[in-house]
Amino acid sequence: MTRVVYPAVARWRAADDGDATRFCSTCAFSSACLGQGMDKSALRDLHMLVEHVGPFTPGQHVFRAGDPFEAIAAVREGTVKTWRVDREGREQVLGFHLPGEIIGLSAIENERYPCNAVALDEAQLCRFSFPRIAVLAARVPGLQKELFRLMSRDIGHAERLAGDHPADARLAAFLHDLGERLARRGFPPGRVHLAMPRADIANYLRLAPETVSRLFRRLQDAGLLRARGRDVELPDLPGLARLAEPALGN
Amino acid sequence: MTRVVYPAVARWRAADDGDATRFCSTCAFSSACLGQGMDKSALRDLHMLVEHVGPFTPGQHVFRAGDPFEAIAAVREGTVKTWRVDREGREQVLGFHLPGEIIGLSAIENERYPCNAVALDEAQLCRFSFPRIAVLAARVPGLQKELFRLMSRDIGHAERLAGDHPADARLAAFLHDLGERLARRGFPPGRVHLAMPRADIANYLRLAPETVSRLFRRLQDAGLLRARGRDVELPDLPGLARLAEPALGN
DNA sequence: CGAGAGTTTGACCGTTTTCAATGCATGTGG
DNA sequence: CCACATGCATTGAAAACGGTCAAACTCTCG
Numbered sequence: 001m002t003r004v005v006y007p008a009v010a011r012w013r014a015a016d017d018g019d020a021t022r023f024c025s026t027c028a029f030s031s032a033c034l035g036q037g038m039d040k041s042a043l044r045d046l047h048m049l050v051e052h053v054g055p056f057t058p059g060q061h062v063f064r065a066g067d068p069f070e071a072i073a074a075v076r077e078g079t080v081k082t083w084r085v086d087r088e089g090r091e092q093v094l095g096f097h098l099p100g101e102i103i104g105l106s107a108i109e110n111e112r113y114p115c116n117a118v119a120l121d122e123a124q125l126c127r128f129s130f131p132r133i134a135v136l137a138a139r140v141p142g143l144q145k146e147l148f149r150l151m152s153r154d155i156g157h158a159e160r161l162a163g164d165h166p167a168d169a170r171l172a173a174f175l176h177d178l179g180e181r182l183a184r185r186g187f188p189p190g191r192v193h194l195a196m197p198r199a200d201i202a203n204y205l206r207l208a209p210e211t212v213s214r215l216f217r218r219l220q221d222a223g224l225l226r227a228r229g230r231d232v233e234l235p236d237l238p239g240l241a242r243l244a245e246p247a248l249g250n
Numbered sequence: 251m252t253r254v255v256y257p258a259v260a261r262w263r264a265a266d267d268g269d270a271t272r273f274c275s276t277c278a279f280s281s282a283c284l285g286q287g288m289d290k291s292a293l294r295d296l297h298m299l300v301e302h303v304g305p306f307t308p309g310q311h312v313f314r315a316g317d318p319f320e321a322i323a324a325v326r327e328g329t330v331k332t333w334r335v336d337r338e339g340r341e342q343v344l345g346f347h348l349p350g351e352i353i354g355l356s357a358i359e360n361e362r363y364p365c366n367a368v369a370l371d372e373a374q375l376c377r378f379s380f381p382r383i384a385v386l387a388a389r390v391p392g393l394q395k396e397l398f399r400l401m402s403r404d405i406g407h408a409e410r411l412a413g414d415h416p417a418d419a420r421l422a423a424f425l426h427d428l429g430e431r432l433a434r435r436g437f438p439p440g441r442v443h444l445a446m447p448r449a450d451i452a453n454y455l456r457l458a459p460e461t462v463s464r465l466f467r468r469l470q471d472a473g474l475l476r477a478r479g480r481d482v483e484l485p486d487l488p489g490l491a492r493l494a495e496p497a498l499g500n
Numbered sequence: 501c502g503a504g505a506g507t508t509t510g511a512c513c514g515t516t517t518t519c520a521a522t523g524c525a526t527g528t529g530g
Numbered sequence: 531c532c533a534c535a536t537g538c539a540t541t542g543a544a545a546a547c548g549g550t551c552a553a554a555c556t557c558t559c560g
Contacts, residue, residue: 108402151401152358158408164456206414
């Protein structure tokens, strides 16, 4: 299947891995929907609709701000960063998306992506044509509910991101959250590999990269952290959670 | 019709105005849906589902964080403020909702409201049972699309709120945006009445109330503003937009 | 008129940013 | 193999932006 190729970067590249028939178990939909009254036939319909894309290479765009919106995507493997660019050209990182998480939902409003998405490492995605998944959602209540839930979750995420909290609490919350999300995907707990440079973490948390660096040091001195480059151990998750407390949304 | 009454405050109070048969024209749904392929019968179904509630008196809660989620609501008249409370008890204002705007969409994820909503002035709402509107949305593609769009919009709003910008740009953007939204509802442009105290504006923008006060002065001295209490004239909208530029999300 | 909430103003303080330099990997070509 | 370039991370010193504290002021309402 051929897809539109933009100058310099091919996007939504069709996957050439042959396992398109096996529904991917990490996907945000399959697990949630099975528990929510989506029956086998509905799952098959959803499966018909999935398009495995990737691998994306580090730095490769998944979509760009302004692109016409056609599909949402679930990260299947790797990490995807999304960010906006304001009128001054300043960037604002919106999120780091791990396997099982959905990107593109904010594009529905204007039928254009309001942000950019780029793979931070080797990444694989499951692409869902939005018009088609919307039609399916009308037939399958469990899927509709799941879509609503995913969008609602993104609202909550962005709202928490907008919160005003001390820098150390924000970083602690970020690391703790990342650890939890990775653990939920089966990665070893208390140990995270950061797919992104410090500057991206800083931007995401509205901090200067230098501040993040200093905070890493302070957390390390406090015994909450052991960082060697992008490999970070979190030997005291409860302590980290305590520090993150002010930034935890309720 | 009787509704649950919580300690101290009656919520979702049934309206006693007799115009429940006339579909309210400011509502976020009617206008958008009419243009999107929702036919008369679908509109009638939607209408069957609406419940006019209010008036809420200033300070009266529409819902509280932790309440079980049953319905979303469109502001029909007045202004509603929503805010979260973090674990430290600190509040974070999430938005000010004008007539035609929807509240409650962030509650879908956990089937509990994650935030509080309170009327800032005399307010009237249209309440939509969420389970019922979801069922209707499955039958009426235009309605489903509209719900997706509204949720997507909330994601975008929260993402912009999370942006990192100078205090003056944020305030300018806030006032400019408020002016636009009011103008869109037929209020005279270049003139806004703030339903909320300075402290709420400050909190919303992650600033101290004193900073907001000083910024009002600076904007006034710059000729971008004329404030007498909560009545604000915006004699130079383009200038305001220019100042707001850094905070405008593309 | 007085009470009380909300707003404004001033002085000072502190966290985070900015600027600048250094350190530390990794990779490349001589 | 070494010299050097490049990108990212770290560290230090100074500055700035916005916050905090405290007091005065304004307005509304009883």
